[in-house]
Amino acid sequence: MPRTPFAAFAGLAAGAVTLGVAALTAAVVSASADPLLAVGATFVDATPAWLKDLAIAAFGTADKLALTVGSVVVLAGLAALAGVLAARRWGLGAALVVLLGAVGALAAASRPDAGLLAPVPSLVGTLAGLLVLRWLVDRLPGRARPSSTAGPADAAGRADRRTFLRLTGAVAVGGALAVVAGRTLGAGRRVVEAVRDAVRLPAATRAAPLPAGVDSGVPGVDPWVTRxxxxxxxxxxxxxxxxxxxxxxxxxxxxxxxxxxxxxxxxxxxxxxxxxxxxxxxxxxxxxxxxxxxxxxxxxxxxxxxxxxxxxxxxxxxxxxxxxxxxxxxxxxxxxxxxxxxxxxxxxxxxxxxxxxxxxxxxxxxxxxxxxxxxxxxxxxxRFADAEAYWTVRGWSERGPVKTQSRIEVPRHASQVTAGRVVVAGTAWAQQRGVEGVEVRVDDGPWRPATLAADGGIDSWRQWTYAWDATPGTHELRVRASDPDGPQTADVARVVPDGATGHHTVRVSVTDA
The missing domain is CATH 3.90.420.10 (Oxidoreductase, molybdopterin-binding domain)
Known part of the structure; x- marks a missing residue:
């Protein structure tokens, strides 16, 4: 195996230690001071509206997981590069590690809840990473120490290839476990969760009793109450x-x-x-x-x-x-x-x-x-004229009234059903106005009224059902809801700057019974 991959493995292992030591230190200082989280949060703050829209469209509620995975991949590449540079010339590899540590420290210090010790996890992690990288580079198989190292080259500490791979693997696993431990022991996490578990909510003026039948009970439709x-x-x-x-x-x-x-x-x-x-x-x-x-x-x-x-x-x-x-x-x-x-x-x-x-x-x-x-x-x-908020600065509208919307949840898009009576069902909402009707359209046919479930109030969504006599072939189902001002618009608009509009449409295949 060429020397470069061994050096890259050394960089990856040192990078894992850097993140692990930083995470453990952040567990004592502040969870938001973890450099990986701080850099990611800073990136989120700098994200333009179009990129945020793209991320949510692609990953939905897993957008943060996707960002974290992406950050780890990028850091892994930079850590491997640091190992390769350090093997050739120690000063270059060390400079890259210090630069990355400085970025983490600055990001942590810039967070709104940052304290005086916010940069400490990044700095401690960087120091640990440098020491581990130096130690592993000195043990690269089949080579002397890199240039600019004080003292003569000494091959006594070098490991054979198999031993070196085991060594870097063990170091990398240790660093990864430290990351997990740091996140698990995050500052205040256990205390806050224990306090939450001890909170006893007081008696209150209860919401008006719900009428029977707010939930359509159709399998596949989201429950009226979201867990x-x-x-x-x-x-x-x-x-x-x-x-x-x-x-x-x-x-x-x-x-x-x-x-x-x-x-x-x-x-x-x-x-x-x-x-x-x-x-x-x-x-x-x-x-x-x-x-x-x-x-x-x-x-x-x-x-x-x-x-x-x-x-x-x-x-x-x-x-x-x-x-x-x-x-x-x-x-x-x-x-x-x-x-x-x-x-x-x-x-x-x-x-x-x-x-x-x-x-x-x-x-x-x-x-x-x-x-x-x-x-x-x-x-x-x-006043709106005197202050702007997080998303309005990024191009979203100042005022965001919820638009009347409806969706088909059963049958799902691209599903297959059997010819005959098919239940079409879903949910509609028009907060502060109330849903007064829902209609379904099959292909280019007329709009037909759906049956509304009981009304839980103008601030809650409303379920609906429609009995469709499905014939064989591929069909397009479309839905629209009406509030006191009339049917929701058919004009198609994306989510930026104030919410999407248009009719939800699904295509289904109908087969003979």
Whole structure:
């Protein structure tokens, strides 16, 4: 085997140690100081709208996993290059390692929640990586030490090829295990999860009883209530913030008569209410699954804002997450009679950490990017003319009202069914307006009314069914929903800048019975 692959293996092993030591150090300092996560989060912040749209379209809720895998592949290539350079001239390989470490340190220091020690994991990991790389390069089989090394070449420490491969493999595995251990022991993770498990949600004003039949019961259609474990998650956090509710507080300030600070205990002792609300992501394509319905528990935001006394000149509330994400919400959506909540509960249990524990915002009728701030810690009453939020800076619209949408969930696109009576079913939503009707069209035929399931409220989605007498051949099924203003538009628009539009269409093959 040529010398270069051995040097590349040495670089990979040293890179694994670098990341492992950095992850373990970050478990003590701060989870967000992990260089791999910090660089990834910085990349997410710099991502233009079109690339973010492309990533979600390609990977859906696995977009963060895809980014992490991609980052590891790139780092692996750079680590292998560092090994090759170090084998030829130590200074070049070491310089590349130091450069990568500096990038990680700068990224960690630039995070919104960064402390004074944020660069430390990157620096400690870099030092460990340099030492391991030096040690492995000195043991490359069949060669002397690289030039510029102090002292004469010494072959005594060199390993044979088989021993060297075993050695680098063991070092790489050790580094990988250190990464896993560091992530598992992430700073505050166990404490926050233990505190969450101990939270007992208070009694509250319950949501109005649901009528029978809100769930169509058709196999293959998403349940009317979306389980917490399957509720979609789209946010900018590569590592989920671990916010300790015992130290959490929310500051309300800006164009107000008086500043208000709210603690978690004060929030739990307030008069909380429950509401069924469907949330939708602005990145949801027509017919997509980035939408879910849940029973939320929280304090009406209008009551909190009343305490602060917003100025008549204010038209927006800029909410900020613990990880620095911001959203711009029209103030009227937080002060009118809708169930806009400072939420602490989801489907009868404390918020899952991934969905904003201890506190998040839930605002009916608005896409999440302008309203559904998770891990919220700050509300600034301001004006659209004076402040911009995370996604509006990146080209998305300031105000994001949810558009009336519908989708066919049964039968699935490109599926095959048997001729005869076929059940077509799905879900429609028009938050703050309500779904008044759903129609299905087969091929170029007329629009036919579907049967609506019971209505769970204007802020929740609504299921529907249609009995189709299917004939053999390939057919196109199309759906549209109507709100009080009429049918949803057939005009096709992509998700940028304010949500997709168009009719969801599926093609199915019908065979003889």
């Amino acid at each position: 917490n474990s399957t509720f979609y998650r789209i946010d900018t956090a590569l590592t989920v913030p671990r916010v300790d509710p015992t130290t959490w507080s929310l500051r309300v300030h800006g164009l107000v008569e008086r500043e208000v600070t709210l603690t978690f205990d004060e929030l739990l002792s307030s008069e909380l209410v429950e509401a069924w609300v469907t949330l939708a992501c602005v990145s949801n394509e027509v017919g997509g699954d980035l939408v879910g319905n849940a029973r939320w528990l929280g304090l009406p935001l209008r009551e909190l804002l009343e305490r602060a006394g917003p100025s008549p000149d204010a038209d927006m509330v800029l909410s900020t997450s613990a990880d620095g994400f911001t959203a711009s919400t029209p103030i009227e959506a937080l002060t009118d009679d809708r169930d806009a909540l400072l939420a602490v509960g989801m489907n009868g249990e404390p918020l899952p950490v991934e969905h904003g524990f201890p506190v998040r915002m839930v605002v009916p009728g608005l896409y999440g990017y302008v309203s559904a701030t998770k891990w919220v810690v700050d509300l600034e009453v301001t």
